[in-house]
Amino acid sequence: MLRAIKFNIRTKIAIGYFLILVCLGASILAVTDRIEALQTEVESITSRDVEIHNLIASIQYDAISMETAQRGFIITGDTSYLEPYDLGKSQWEANYNSLYAYISDNPSTQKALEEIKLSIQEWISKTAEPTIAMKKENRSADIIAFFQDDVGKQQMDSLRAKFDAVGNQEVQSTRLHIIDLENKNRILTIGIYVLLLAATIISLMIVSFVSGSIVKTIKQVVRTITEIASSGGDLGTRIKVNTNDEIKELGDATNRLLASLEAQSWIQAKVAEVATMNQGINDLGILARSFLTKVAPMINASYGVFYIRRGAGEQQRLEKLASYAGTGEEAGKESFRFGEGLVGQCALEKRVFLLNQPDQAPLITTGLVQLEPRSILMVPIEYEERLEAVIEFASLQSFTTQHLKLLEEIEQDFGIAVNNVAGRMEVERLLSESxxxxxxxxxxxxxxRMTTEHLEEQYLVAEQKTKELEKAKEELEDYSEQLQKSSQYKTNFLANMSHELRTPLNSILILSQLLAENENQTLNDDEEGYAKVIHTSGTDLLKLIDDILDLSKIEAGKVVLTIDEVNLTEIPEMMKLTFNPVAEKKELAFIVDMADNLPDVWYTDGQRLQQILKNLLSNAFKFTEKGSVHLQIERAGDETLAISVTDTGIGIPMDKQKLIFEAFQQVDGNTNRLYGGTGLGLSITSEFVKLLGGYIKLNSSVGRGSCFTIYLPELSQERLDTIQLAMQESAAAAEQLGEIPVQEESGNETDSSRISENEQTSGSNFAGKKVLLVEDDARNVFALVQALESKKMQVTVAGNGRRCMDILEENTDFDLVLMDIMMPLMDGYETMREIRKLPQLQDMPIIALTAKAMKSDRDKCLEAGASDYISKPLQMDQLFSLMRVWLTKQVSH
Structure with a gap:
């Protein structure tokens, strides 16, 4: 039982030290006990003798104090001398009793002490008390007579002699006690030496026992290791240690080292066997079968498959090359892609896969039974970090760490062998092919040699055909370039003509509006009607220009779509507000239906969607004389809207239904004459629907009406990018020949949106305001001067930027500047920059006027120093509102 308990070296040493300490402790306890006893005696004797001497001295002091006080009172008669007398009289007997108790063990001293007591009592009764009474009674003669004999002095002398005798006796008793203590101390010293000697002997015996136990075990281990070293390298020998301490742990560690060395030696021997087996093999199939046959028994594998890498790049696959203990088709899958299954994943990650207790593993077949493997191992074979093969083993037992280490060592060299064999096979194949x-x-x-002449004849024919093809190619390229130039010229023409048309149109609209307003009542009703017709015609002409520019922008790919949240619930009210007056005028029913499953918000370009709806509804009302116009919005899928505009109008023949979506086309000449219009609305609508990623369907019959249905998807940023890319690609040919100056959206709507309601009602009095108009076109100057002077404003005209600067240098007292952009000598941009350089004109309002409304022009105007911006042709209401805003700000400053 004791042998089962682990007594390590530290425990043994600790037990030895503990026993030594026990011995020392016992010795110390014995010595301490004797020292304490001796100390107690010393203290007892010392305190007793000191107390006895103190009590003797106290009694003697009390007696002397009483005598001194008695003589002082008799001599002086002062009663204060009696206080020490009374105090000594009351104390001496108590001290006497204490002293008598201390010397109870000394009869001779007690007898001497009793004589002292009798002497004190006799002195008090025969000397002290009678003389004090005499003095109190003033019997001086009796006192003198008493002291002539002086019996009291004799008594006190006798008392002192007795005190000395008692003191000497006590001193002698103390000396005897001291001699006794010295004897006991000498005996104690001898005892201490004896105890120390005994403790030393016992400690040496314990140390000898413990060290002997440790050394004996170590010698046993050394002897065993020496036997192992001298036994010819037999790593199977093991060290046996009977003790249960660190020496046993050393032996166990040595045994584990021997086991590891034995395993490593086994691994190295097996690796050498496999390496030897690889020599002289020039076929991968033979190499794979030899490898499986050799290695499978080493790791107790009952099943094995060898997969070789074939192909390169993404076409790489693992193909079965050989198997071990396989049964026909069941001997592993024929091939794997990288990453397919655990074999493919092993190839992809280039790491070992070990599965214990796999589910649905392939069965291992013997002659009698089919057994399910307990462990499956997949090992990648690499060469220079490139996968060469994957080997799979299955075993009825679990693969051990030793097996894994063996395969790891084999894999390092076997990859070279696989690569070398594959290389030799490739060389042989290439040699054979060569x-x-x-x-x-x-x-x-x-x-x-036989066909050279025939090829020469074919070459001449081919050369002739090549020349003909090259000539045709050059003609096609010239034709393509002419088409691109034609497209560019058309777009440039439309953009430039829009600019040229807007300039005279500006004055037409301004003057016709002034005439139509007829504020001075100088026109009769017919003339006022003429002016309104002129203004309406100018407005229609402006819309035609905008439609043409829309088509130009679409062709040039310059339309910018903006995704925003379109509130579908607002569309019915918006459309009714626009078209109810038209329906009432033509006595048509206008119906708007919204499906119940519509979302509240739809992501698309809201401005383009409104333009599409307005174009379709305008078209429907224009060609419908009786009946109704029906707008219906519903869902055509999770991410698609179906918007239908149905009318009971004239209808469209089947052969004309594709034609109407082309620019400047209507159903026929009669349609144009009866209903007017340019034929651009449906063309623009069709292009906008395509830009928004949708398409349009038409269902119509002559005399029964038409139904236009557009299908619009919900736009995401990704889809918008795709649409914009398609637009840019469609305009790529024109952009290769130079930038196409296509006009942007008109800025009038945004200009008017900047005017708030309170600005419309405050500061509306223009009378007396000084305006500097900078404009080079005489028609616009005339129209604007008439309009401004009708509001009682003082107008100064500058024909160009240079003239403007001359006027401002002479007089800066202007409330506002209207600045045209396109002018000779000095254009509007340069003029505004020069104006802003003058400190006194830093805050003067400048409104830029231009017939071109490109985004870049708007930004350039503001950067050059313009306070605001408005595009031509001008709408005077918007211009007056804008002027009112800046004149009001100028007054507030």
């Missing part, structure tokens, strides 16, 4: 090719080449050379 020989075949050489033979074929010789045959082909003979054939080529």
């Amino acid at each position: 020989q075949v090719l050489t033979e074929e080449l010789q045959m082909q050379q003979e054939e080529m």
